[in-house]
Amino acid sequence: MRTVAGANIVGLILGAIVFANFFLLTLYVQQVLGYSALRAGLTFLTTAGTAVIAAGVAQALVTKVGVKPILATGLVLMTIGMVWYTQISVDGTFVSDLLVGYVAVGIGIAFAFVPVTIAALAGVADHEAGLGSGLINTSQQIGGAIGVAVASTIFTSHFTTLVKEGTAQPAALTSGFEWAFWFLAALGVVSVVATFVFVHDREIASSAAIEPEFSSSN
Secondary structure, eight states, X not given: OHHHHHHHHHHHHHHHHHHHHHHXXXXXIXXXXXXXXXXXXXXXXXXXXXXXXXXXXXXXXXXXXXXXXXXXXXXXXXXXXXXXXXXXXXXXXXXXXXXXXXXXXXXXXXXXXXXXXXXXTTTOOGGGHHHHHHHHHHHHHXXXXXXXXXXXXXXXXXXXXXXXXXXXXXXXXXXXXXXXXXXXXXXXXXXXXXXXXXXXXXXXXXXHHHHHHHHHHO
């Protein structure tokens, strides 16, 4: 059950990154770049579309190379996306400041969520599958709430300090977002480490081998 616990730890961190990422980017594109709410929403189609395409690829790769490599790859891509966003600028554009991050995060989301869900159910009995599924979903939701709270606190604190020092509001906002994204990048690194420490493909493979045998014997 170590992998199940590890998957929920990773899921909590992943939820924190994903929810806070969209929260911060929504504020940035509207308050700094001046996008309308509709235009801001349309930009996220890049991430959504990439995730839909990458999900099928992730599913196929998990069966061939295992859960841990794909999960780690997804989390690394998420971390790269967060680092990319630390370079956003006051006069940024979609192509120069956001596109690479949007694509990296889109692939990362698919490559992370598919295997972490599989890992969260490793060794879980059939009659407890609903509990295992609910647990990983709850971990992600709790992580999202914590991530948004902490990231917004970092952003607001830095923004307020800069404004009091006389920094123009757009520059102060952008700097606040950058600090928050550095926090999310750090979480990404922690999630990769947690994957290598707690998630074990051998445990997942053994549980997959046991379940069919158990089912056939009944």
